[in-house]
Amino acid sequence: MSSLSTHILDTALGRPAAAVTVALEQNGVEGWRPLAQEKTDADGRIASFSAVPLTPGHYRLTAEIGDYFAADGRDALYVTAQIDFVIARPGSHFHLPFLISPWSWSTYRGS
Numbered sequence: 440m441s442s443l444s445t446h447i448l449d450t451a452l453g454r455p456a457a458a459v460t461v462a463l464e465q466n467g468v469e470g471w472r473p474l475a476q477e478k479t480d481a482d483g484r485i486a487s488f489s490a491v492p493l494t495p496g497h498y499r500l501t502a503e504i505g506d507y508f509a510a511d512g513r514d515a516l517y518v519t520a521q522i523d524f525v526i527a528r529p530g531s532h533f534h535l536p537f538l539i540s541p542w543s544w545s546t547y548r549g550s
Contacts, residue, residue, distance in 0.1 A: 441493045441526050443445045443533045446500060447483045451540035455483025459507045466497040499523045504539050515541040522546050
């Protein structure tokens with residue numbers, strides 16, 4: 440079984456993005472199924488998405504970055520940032536951060 444965490448950094452301001460809603464879904468026979476929804480803490484982190492470990496499969500994380508920028512009074516191009524990923528083999532930890540600004544976003548696999 441695998442575990443999952445994320446971290447959202449506001450690269451425009453050079454600080455963590457707190458209180459961003461992030462949803463975890465899994466794709467299956469009947470389409471996308473919600474698994475969890477969390478908010479980033481004051482350090483921009485969600486340490487764990489589920490008390491239940493993740494099995495191999497197709498998943499996605501969706502961060503509501505438009506709401507985050509709007510709450511700060513900033514215009515933004517993107518409403519959400521989404522990481523679509525596959526867990527091929529059980530047993531790994533996946534740390535998938537978002538680097539966001541009002542006009543771009545990116546990701547990488549962290550540790």
